[in-house]
Amino acid sequence: MIDIMQHFKPYTMVPGQKLPIPGSLLYAQVFPTLWRLFSSKHEILNEQTLQVQGPLKRFAVFQDLHRGGLAVTSERYKYYLLPSGECTQSIKGKLPSAAQAGPLLSLGVHKHADWQKVRCRRDLKEILPLWFRFAAMAPKGSYRDLETTAIGSLVKTAHQRVLHRETTEIAPALLSIALAGFSECFLPRSYDEEFQGILPQDGDPEGGVPFELLSYSFGMIQDIFLRHQGQLVEILPALPPEFPCGRLIHVALPNLGTLSIVWTKKTIRQVELHAEYSGEVFLKFCSSLCSARLREWSERRLSGSKRLSLGETLEIKAGTTYLWDCFHK
Numbered sequence: 001m002i003d004i005m006q007h008f009k010p011y012t013m014v015p016g017q018k019l020p021i022p023g024s025l026l027y028a029q030v031f032p033t034l035w036r037l038f039s040s041k042h043e044i045l046n047e048q049t050l051q052v053q054g055p056l057k058r059f060a061v062f063q064d065l066h067r068g069g070l071a072v073t074s075e076r077y078k079y080y081l082l083p084s085g086e087c088t089q090s091i092k093g094k095l096p097s098a099a100q101a102g103p104l105l106s107l108g109v110h111k112h113a114d115w116q117k118v119r120c121r122r123d124l125k126e127i128l129p130l131w132f133r134f135a136a137m138a139p140k141g142s143y144r145d146l147e148t149t150a151i152g153s154l155v156k157t158a159h160q161r162v163l164h165r166e167t168t169e170i171a172p173a174l175l176s177i178a179l180a181g182f183s184e185c186f187l188p189r190s191y192d193e194e195f196q197g198i199l200p201q202d203g204d205p206e207g208g209v210p211f212e213l214l215s216y217s218f219g220m221i222q223d224i225f226l227r228h229q230g231q232l233v234e235i236l237p238a239l240p241p242e243f244p245c246g247r248l249i250h251v252a253l254p255n256l257g258t259l260s261i262v263w264t265k266k267t268i269r270q271v272e273l274h275a276e277y278s279g280e281v282f283l284k285f286c287s288s289l290c291s292a293r294l295r296e297w298s299e300r301r302l303s304g305s306k307r308l309s310l311g312e313t314l315e316i317k318a319g320t321t322y323l324w325d326c327f328h329k
Contacts, residue, residue, distance in 0.1 A: 002260040008065035010113035023068030024083035065133035066098035102250025138214035159220040188213040271324040293326040
């Protein structure tokens with residue numbers, strides 16, 4: 001079935017960088033022999049000095065976007081900072097399985113995600129899957145304060161472009177948010193410390209970390225590739241030309257199940273739905289597609305295969321997996 005094999009673990013080898021801890025509302029500043037844990041209000045919650053003789057080689061801090069937390073490594077040690085704020089030498093039994101991670105997005109880039117190089121390349125095909133995972137893992141909160149800020153307004157405008165299917169305007173809007181609304185290691189911010197001319201400089205440089213920017217942007221990103229309302233599921237409703245191929249997997253759709261899709265050359269190739277509820281579903285595809293093959297699996301056994309015309313409502317049964325492929329125009 002549809003899967004994504006790449007690992008989403010962006011990292012930095014620069015000492016002292018401030019990194020958001022995936023799955024939490026905390027961030028850490030990590031040096032080779034010292035780490036500090038901060039709240040969203042920049043309050044120091046914990047810190048620890050390591051009694052290690054330097055200089056250290058191969059120092060790196062990884063953000064685990066499958067399970068959550070940070071992994072700090074060198075040739076002398078390895079430890080973890082969990083979403084709870086705990087520091088531990090072992091994560092056995094303390095974090096969910098990486099196999100359960102979802103949703104995941106891939107846009108065809110498989111380079112090592114060194115944040116300094118990612119920032120220099122400015123490639124949304126590389127940035128957006130990482131952003132999407134941060135957003136999916138972020139605890140949900142109130143957006144009231146964010147909506148009144150310049151960065152919140154930027155996200156709202158970008159989301160409107162997605163909803164209005166202004167496909168050529170979406171990627172530039174997303175890149176502006178990524179550059180102005182997040183630091184080099186993707187710590188959310190409402191004040192652009194790099195003065196890039198994207199945001200007005202009337203914000204508070206000492207303000208708290210707007211972690212809600214992550215969860216606020218989640219729906220915007222998902223709506224580019226998948227839109228769900230009741231029985232209707234739109235496939236690739238606002239795909240920008242900058243994303244000609246990709247995969248989006250393990251998207252939970254309320255009252256339906258879990259959906260995964262694959263597209264190449266800007267055209268859908270596979271759609272997989274694992275139904276968790278019985279009922280009806282209507283998949284809306286590109287208008288140029290008229291038919292597809294539909295296969296069904298029940299209890300891991302192929303139970304049916306047929307060609308069907310697109311644009312028809314389908315009756316689904318809980319516990320059954322459906323796969324659309326071999327699309328024809």
